[in-house]
Amino acid sequence: MEGNDSVTVVGSIGIDDIETPRGKHESVLGGSATHFACAARFFSPVTVVGCVGEDMPPDLLKALEHNGIDLSGVKELPGNTFRWGGKYNEDMSVADTYKLELGVMADFQPEIPESRKDCRYVFLANAAPAVQIKMLECASSDALVVCDTIRHWIESERDAFEEVTKRSSGLILNDEEIRLLTGKTGLVSGAESVLDLGPDFVVVKKGEHGAVLVCAEGAFPVPAFPVRDVMDPTGAGDSFAGGFMGTLCRMGTADTVSLRKAVDAGIVISSINVEGIGPEATLGAKQEDIRTRLARFHELRGIP
């Protein structure tokens, strides 16, 4: 690992109810920051900035701490923890959200702990663009800051989200978000238009179909790792981001070679994430599992 760098993620910590065609699971640890951190920890130290309510069972958070995740940026606030309930369709490509209770997340103003102010790798998970802009403003000037979002913010707060785009080092977006942001239907030309707004790279996440890294040097497509049995896709995108950012931190650079390695790591860790309910598979995995799967992923793609 290069120096003492670590990754900071600003995002949600929640309690999920997850229904798939195979079964129903209640009160599962969830949230973008949770899934991110469970993935990033294999590659670099990771600090979570977020909040929980008084109802968060201590056991759930202990599972994170026991796996080396720094929760010094997590505040317990009066009120309830963010709760999400989703039901996946037959092929698990789409979740129907039947419960969304923001709880303490509704008015949360995240703050990066003083000890992590100089952190050089920051991931801003989906949040209102105003919150992301505030975080971008207080991040270290030499930090690599990568942002995620959802369709809603591009539609309802376009100007603010364009500001986020302009100030970010990189964005992780899906094809629909790129189309909304740029008006272009082609994935490559759309992602190139996003680059024109400011960031150095865009990672187009395509779920079960993999991802494409688009930067000045080209558009680099990476397939998904073929997973035999998807148990629960919840958190796949955030796990991807965790593996991606953790790898950039470990490499200590964000040149094209590192970005490509980071995408591979993101895909591998997200393929592990979807094999368990919530974060159980990424929490249960060993370093050796990640190495083995990464090697197999390269082998399956003909990469030496």
Next chain:
Amino acid sequence: MEGNDSVTVVGSIGIDDIETPRGKHESVLGGSATHFACAARFFSPVTVVGCVGEDMPPDLLKALEHNGIDLSGVKELPGNTFRWGGKYNEDMSVADTYKLELGVMADFQPEIPESRKDCRYVFLANAAPAVQIKMLECASSDALVVCDTIRHWIESERDAFEEVTKRSSGLILNDEEIRLLTGKTGLVSGAESVLDLGPDFVVVKKGEHGAVLVCAEGAFPVPAFPVRDVMDPTGAGDSFAGGFMGTLCRMGTADTVSLRKAVDAGIVISSINVEGIGPEATLGAKQEDIRTRLARFHELRGIP
């Protein structure tokens, strides 16, 4: 090239009307065998087995012959040529068929010309399973026969299509077809269930997302080549099949290494196909274009 092997394709030759968000194109040469042959010709000699009606403009077919495609298996029959009209949606992922006139294809009983009876590489494009079974019966016993199909045949003639599956060396299917055939939603476990029915390999075609080769040695995912401007997706799947079969013929084997090279070639040639209307881009391409793009495709994926 190994020996005098060539590829034979049994499929349709048609006249298409194609509407995309960018424009309307009438009386374009189309059909599965056409797109297949225009792609396969870069890799091996190719013979088309099919039929046209009296209304087929001679110029359209001459474009194929001028590019070295053997049309000795194409019959002109009394009646009209197969005609298809389709309108693509905004992102060109789906075509709405507004015209489908089978014409001489309705009762066509294809026959492989005597001179090609010993052909060792045969592609049976989408057709009624009964027609495919007849072709499978008269193909050379040592031939590698690969079949395509559409959802309709799996739904309406399941038993006959299972017979096709059993007798084929390989199948090219999409995820929906695999789900219908096996009842499994997972791409890998579904494709493995197809293998249990008999064939040596299944290529799962995923359109703009690439393909996955599934055989005894594993599931090998390949992303699509990132195309900046898709002009017309018509024939992408058949072009893929043409590049795939042409490459197997050129390699002279169908071991896993050859199958993987064949998938790469199929993806590269189909990425060229979608950059023009109908088969114009594959007809207009040079060997050098294919080599250059294949090299770029490897470079973008980190393959030496």
